Amino acid sequence: MKSRAGPPEAPASKGKREQTKEANRQAILNAAHEVFTELGYGETSVRDIIGRTGLASGTFYNYFRSKEEVFEALSDAAALKIRPRLKEVRSRARTLEEFLFETFRAYFEYVSEDHQAFTLMRRNAGHIRVRMDTPEIMAGFDELKDDVAKAMVDGLVPKVDVDYLCAALIGIAFEMAEQMLTRPKIDAREAAHFATALVLGGMSALAKPAR
Amino acid sequence: MKSRAGPPEAPASKGKREQTKEANRQAILNAAHEVFTELGYGETSVRDIIGRTGLASGTFYNYFRSKEEVFEALSDAAALKIRPRLKEVRSRARTLEEFLFETFRAYFEYVSEDHQAFTLMRRNAGHIRVRMDTPEIMAGFDELKDDVAKAMVDGLVPKVDVDYLCAALIGIAFEMAEQMLTRPKIDAREAAHFATALVLGGMSALAKPAR
């Protein structure tokens, strides 16, 4: 009908149309997330994505202009979820241990919540392992590096090769996350403790004779 | 970028007649390695591969039954190169430090040699990072796990969660390798030292209060 008297900038209660639109958008994003994770970006077709939603092929293009755009939207969404969480957690850290533990925990918990996607992730063919490697997660890890470097200046973190250190942190987080998800009982805290202890011990060793 | 077997000084009229079957097979494998690394598996077409060899499209199928098969052959080749090296290096290790250092060093050196491919690996679009994640490398890391588990039984390695430990080792190796390759001066030994010190220190920390 659209004969609302109210100004269009304040659509007080969402109409049914808006609801289904939002639901469709989400359905496409979810399906895309799944399929990208299962098949990888290159091997995923738009038909694969819409096929999972039950929508018609053309409908995809009412929401996204291309496969690329849906990928970007997905990345943005992921970033929106995880980056602020990681950033905040680090800014609160009083000690190196807290810094590491809370970072790992936040990541492992995020991954656990996204479990659904991660478990589908293991492909049948076993070709190329997929990786939560969106630009935004990458940007998140860039932030990590900045924070680590800052902490080094402040003396909170021993002065070691910061790029290698961050690479190691990221590698540990990625691979341990996958390992964690294969377990019958997923315990993000436990994994975070393991990773923290490993890195903490390793860093003090690196700090001393450095080599 | 063309990986031709023949001498580059006379490429034009060089007939393919004198190429042996093995040379063709190798040419295809090399081209495939290049293109997979540049574009990723899904976005690579068989045309991209044969295009770089100068062979005809049909010829591809005299050597491989499908794009999938050439990928597997490639992985086998990679495994053939790196797995025995890693295995041997570990079997010689007398101490945990040696075990770790030589393993990391072997991997980082392998990666350095394959540099050409790894640097191209960073895709322009920057979509999804490609990863040396072939089944064979994976199998290699399974072997690693076996060896680590064995060493734990022997008392060479402190008893910690072996799956998490191996995941961490693999993650550190993968990510540090990428970081290493971005450096103006690539130093596999230095990277191996860093990784070894990190893990060694971390493991002793893990071994003590265990958590």
Added chain:
Amino acid sequence: MKSRAGPPEAPASKGKREQTKEANRQAILNAAHEVFTELGYGETSVRDIIGRTGLASGTFYNYFRSKEEVFEALSDAAALKIRPRLKEVRSRARTLEEFLFETFRAYFEYVSEDHQAFTLMRRNAGHIRVRMDTPEIMAGFDELKDDVAKAMVDGLVPKVDVDYLCAALIGIAFEMAEQMLTRPKIDAREAAHFATALVLGGMSALAKPAR
């Protein structure tokens, strides 16, 4: 280029509510005329048409059942404008010269008025020239033939091959019209004089020894 019915000085918030059904119909017809002329029938999409009206895509189908139907309506409209004019002009003619001159003049003036469309008609790509070749204009020229044939019987027009003569008249009209529109100063009377002189002279030549 937008053919809106409303006054251009307040286009933004002008509701469509006050547009009468007839105004919408006209808006669609105008937009369709524009776009058909610019892109040709085949390359025009209904979206192109409704896009220019500011109406919703579904609204199109309240007025026309298909792209084809709007084209036909357009043709009818064109015929409505030009056919009676031509017919009347010819019925008044007292001499052959008057007959020809007034016919040409009516056509060239009609074309001049529709100038806007005709100039856009020359497509960028330059593929296939579009032509005011609607069924109605064709029907109009059928009427011309009837009138010419009648005039021949009456002795007003020399007896020559009437089909070829009419084809020639039509061809001259079409092509000269296009030429005329490329000129900085469009002069329908001048063009009509040229065409009339040409045909008049030609006909008397044809009438005499016929060859």
Added chain:
Amino acid sequence: MKSRAGPPEAPASKGKREQTKEANRQAILNAAHEVFTELGYGETSVRDIIGRTGLASGTFYNYFRSKEEVFEALSDAAALKIRPRLKEVRSRARTLEEFLFETFRAYFEYVSEDHQAFTLMRRNAGHIRVRMDTPEIMAGFDELKDDVAKAMVDGLVPKVDVDYLCAALIGIAFEMAEQMLTRPKIDAREAAHFATALVLGGMSALAKPAR
């Protein structure tokens, strides 16, 4: 086998492969000509074209890179056939009458030969009449204008508005050609005589009072 000893630049006798390639190319061109003529460029799909050849859809792209390219090839072919013929015919003309007659005759004969296509041209739907309006034919008529202008300077042709004159010639040719093709007995000479007499008479009329 392709183990010919001879140099590849002199493939003395066409192999079967080359023959079918050429045949396919021709089949596509013929089909494209037909369909473009029947449906118009915009409404023609590549599938329409290949559908008439019996070839597979992909095969189209072994021969032409796009719909556009096949259109251009078609135009080039048409030009190759008709333009030199027209040019030569005009250069031989000693008088204005010869000039006109031979030009019209060449065109009408060309059209007669291409009859097959021209008859299909009349579309069922009757939408938009198609027209032998390829860029090359147009270019051919540009040449005509140059020649007419030159002849005017030489005094062979009375000095009248050259653009209108040429437009008239072209229009007469186009429309009379279509008329001619509807006749049971197609007589290009007869049509050329009619057109020549018409124009010749018209021009001398135009030349006298100049307007």
Added chain:
DNA sequence: AATGAATGAGCGTTCATTCAT
């Protein structure tokens, strides 16, 4: 009556793969 999202057939094009030469 108007809207605009949903539909799915169809478009131009690419691709892995086959097969006659």
Added chain:
DNA sequence: AATGAATGAACGCTCATTCAT
């Protein structure tokens, strides 16, 4: 064994049209 044209399924995407609101 090598070739490269032929194949037809599949791709990303557009479109005329429908229909719930």
